[in-house]
Amino acid sequence: MAVTCIRCGKDMDSAPGCVPGVYMDGAGGLYQPIPYSGAGTGPACPECGAVRGEPHHVDCGAELCPKCGARLLGCACRLMWRPAGPH
Numbered sequence: 001m002a003v004t005c006i007r008c009g010k011d012m013d014s015a016p017g018c019v020p021g022v023y024m025d026g027a028g029g030l031y032q033p034i035p036y037s038g039a040g041t042g043p044a045c046p047e048c049g050a051v052r053g054e055p056h057h058v059d060c061g062a063e064l065c066p067k068c069g070a071r072l073l074g075c076a077c078r079l080m081w082r083p084a085g086p087h
Contacts, residue, residue, distance in 0.1 A: 005048075007058040007081070017054020023066055023079035031066035031079065 002011045008019040023031045036045045038052040041062075045051075048060035056063035058081070063072040067079060 005057040010057075012049045012057045015049065015057070017050040018048075018057045020055060020084040021081050022084065024082055025067060025077060025079055029067075033081075034064045034066050036062075 002013055004010065005012050005015065005018055007021075008015065010018075017036070021033065023033060025031070033055045035053050035055055036050040038044075043051060045056060045060065045062050047062040048057040050056045050060070059073065061071065061073055064070070065072045065075040065077050065079065067077045068075050072079070
């Protein structure tokens with residue numbers, strides 16, 4: 001069953017990754033998303049299908065927080081995603 005990413009609007013089973021963006025914390029600090037590395041899990045993220053070097057799709061359980069390094073969905077950093085471009 002195809003799942004559509006609410007951030008990029010693409011099918012997560014076939015899109016190589018999500019759209020570029022940055023994460024921002026409550027103090028205004030900006031953090032670059034950690035792209036899928038493929039380390040030990042294969043050429044595509046088992047959670048969202050992102051390929052090596054591409055950003056994970058929204059709410060991917062395997063995405064790491066660029067601020068603390070823990071899994072983004074479970075960390076306490078509470079980062080907000082913003083599209084790439086001037087801020």
